[in-house]
Amino acid sequence: MFGQMMERQLLISSIARHAELQHPRREIVSITADNPRHRYTYQEAFARSRKLANALSRLGLQQGDRVATLAWNDYRHFEVYYAVSGSGFVCHTVNPRLFEDQIVYIINHAEDRWLFLDPVFVPLIEKLQSRLPKLEGCIVLTDDAHMPQTQLPRARSYESFIASESDSFEWPEFDERTASSLCYTSGTTGDPKGVLYSHRSTVLHCYASAMPDAMSLSAHEVVLPVVPMFHVNAWGLPYSCAMVGAKLVFPGSKMGDAETLQSLIEEERVTFAAGVPTVWQGLVAYLEKTGKRVDTLTHVLSGGSAVPLALMDLLKGRHDVEVVHAWGMTETSPIGTIRSMSPEANALPEERRDALRARQGRTVFGVELKVADDDGKEVPRDGKTFGALKVRGPWVAAGYYKRNGDDVFESDGWFNTGDVATICPLGYMQITDRTKDVIKSGGEWISSIELENLAVAHPAVAQAAAIAIPHPKWQERPLLVAVLKPGASLSREELLQYFAGKVAKWWIPEDVVFVEKLPLTATGKLSKLQLRQQFVGYQFPPG
Template sequence: MKPLEPASVPGLMMDVDLNIALLLRRMRAIHHGSRVFSRSASRPGGPSRQTTFGAVLDRSERLAAALARLGVQPGDRVGSLAWNTQEHLEIYYAVMGMGAVLHTANPRLHEDQLAYTIDHARDTVLIVEPGFRSRIEGLRHRLPHLRQVVVIGAADQDLAPGEIGFEDLIAQVREPMAPVDVDERAAAALCYTSGTTGNPKGVLYSHRSIVLHALSMAGHDVFRISERDTVLGLVPLFHALGWGLPFVCGLTGADMVLPGPNLAPEAVAELISEHRVTWAGGVPTVWMDLLRVIHERASGSSPVDSSSLQTIVGGGTAVPEALMRAYAALGIDFVQGWGMTEVFPGATMVTPSAMADTDDGWRARTSAGRISPLYEMRAVAADGAELFRDGNTVGELEIRGPMVAGAYLDSDVGADRFHDGWLRTGDVGTIDANGWVRITDRLKDAIKSGGEWISSLDLESALMAHPSVREAAVVGRPDERWGERPAAFVVTDGTVETDELRDHLTGRVAKWWIPDDFRLVESIPRNSTGKFDKKTLREALENPA
């Protein structure tokens, strides 16, 4: 007898769409009392405001109704240009909850790229912090789709023609607009890649992908966030949906701390102490700076109280082992994961069960982690053939799943990133039989010297193990004999001689990996997402000042 096709025997479960409205209704019914603390963008050094998820939802539903009065319909794009504040959280819930699409514009982009993304997204309404008004005024002639600018925290007398105040907009509403049930495959949010090559590319998230990501990340072996946590989200809400934290916290009922624009280490330390933060996420640079402040103030009259902090999740770039060990000495688990705008953060995560203080435990901690639920990954050779999952065979990493982009928005550019139903990540690494991933480099950053590969990430990690090295970035420099040789750009605390750096690397990496060229610099340039801008470093090698 021929087996029945799965579609010919439908299940008898309710057909409920996985959409943002479903998450918001849970927040309203179950977690309305969970707290939201927020620093203001206009007063970044002032005390935090405190409210609840219930109050945030009240205001977001009024904002949704106000946006509908401005003509915003389901599927329309509404842009935000804002920091991590209560208002930005309200914008998240309002726009997605009404069935429109939120484009979180990145204020760190160059003017041309910022204008490109707002125009390409076809934003009809743009909600901005006061500090960004002048930028938008200078770009209005390049934004033909933009009808209305809404300014957060601006008084009536300060508004220009074509602007309306955020609070005035909400105050005009008599009847709030409850979250709307939409098809789970409908677009909900739009983020753009950092645009290191060519224009940024639009990643259009569906409602379904956001809900599934929140469910996946809430697991104990992934973000490990629960109702008992107070979560400090330092990653910008305009970058990869703020790692999905507005939805993970809403789903689990964790309290949420929004820092505003001030990410100086003193401000971060104050927030952790003031709100008894238990979980925090952000790029390694933030945690390097905070660690210095903790050590500097340890013997003074105002030591940093980090006793509540249990877990730090680092992402965006590889976390140096020395940094993780330094926090472990403070009793704080520092874990890392891997992700991309195209796949959400947390596609791989280091799990608690692997974090023993042993050689195997530290090998696990310094990996990218284990593949998270609902994702599949593989390593492939240059011809696209799948490689062995033995933890040793290196290839380009590819990924697929219901939270992975299948194409970029309105663009044929980047079509080569999609291969046989998989997304080519551009990262090079290994996968073992248990799904642990080790990323050895970006495909474009790997250094091939004398026919052999050198991992710039491993070299950077080894350099940052030096007690006086604050940051290190390694790129390939053309070499007539070897094809390429590594060049290291290093930021130090105090005077460090290059011979000392060479001695430090000896025994930590293969001798032929040790760079011939060390550049001691005051700072290393970064791109709009906070990663080392290696394109600029390569240009500095080609065109020395």
């Protein structure tokens, strides 16, 4: 017997309808190339999305056709998100930080028909257009006054494209399992792989991520998404903020500029921000240097890589900002876990609470995790035994776009993330490494992440990375590559001595190399792949 409830489809357009009716006057503030501080409301945003939907309907697109974006975090990109997906097309966000060959590959692989792009990327696409045979036209995200001269196919400004359209548009109804958006992995190993999200998965992710034990979003929050809209839908914030009516502050192309971020936080009274750890390291350095403040900011969500406890303590102690760990992947939409402190966790002694703060958190409802050994058997949740991290849930990918046979999608329904992790009795998960990054020395595993976190706890160290280097006796030994803070002085011997007593003796790095900067991936994460390539053939000093 089935229940007698209405069958309403979970569609992205339903978020737009709700936000316009319930939060019409909440603001969206943006930095764009043609306006240093654009400001309007949700009501105005969704009226313009409908104008865009009408314009799209005249292009001859069919349901499921891919429409690409190559754009920063701003209000026009926000409008494209809703108009493309709401119309039944697939919004394919392209990461401009990828290599040119990768951009060509994913646009061709996705078979994108139209491209919405920021003016700054016009020269890039002009350079690549001869290699993009299926691209029918380009809409530049600006007005006619700021429209660059270009020979791109059927190019016109965004504002002229929607100017004559009506803001009356009936969002179509279709199956909630319909594809809504497409995002490719950063392709650190092989070609990027496409993850095709559905309306259902996006709306469920939106609900879960906004809950109190997740991002804790509401209409009282002012949210700064520093995580880019061109990668994993800015962690879902363009949807969840609209759902709850939070004010949105978009930094445009200034996502890596600490001065701009501090100014936006102060002037727009931002309460919550989301981004990768390098963003918060840069912001802290700027605050320390200038003495400026971020008084309204209460918490930041940080993912992409582990946040050092020292950075958490600095933000909390000097600026009263709580850093909340999160973990996820392109394949998980991306939210998988968030570090919310349970009553049992808060009752623990300070040292044990700190250990939990360093973990990536507990699952939000809808996501299941397990850690398995080499035979696929689940290991104890004791916080010590580690193994392969596997995940499943309604917003977790079941396969890659136009690919078959990927063994990370297992026959029993689990996705093997490639992370090595532990889960403690209270349910807190901790990434100890990527499978390809773990250091195996003398038959035992060493966590590169733990070594890195300890290194950056040193007051002279700004950033650090630990990689495996072949060793004739122990198979592999850790090499620590470190970046010093401006003006700081530290010797190899002093840094190695810093590890004594903090980790097992055999965990202490075999050597330290100081560099000016560490390589980053297209999504702002530390690139261990590039670092290993940089140190190919490295020989440890004798002794």
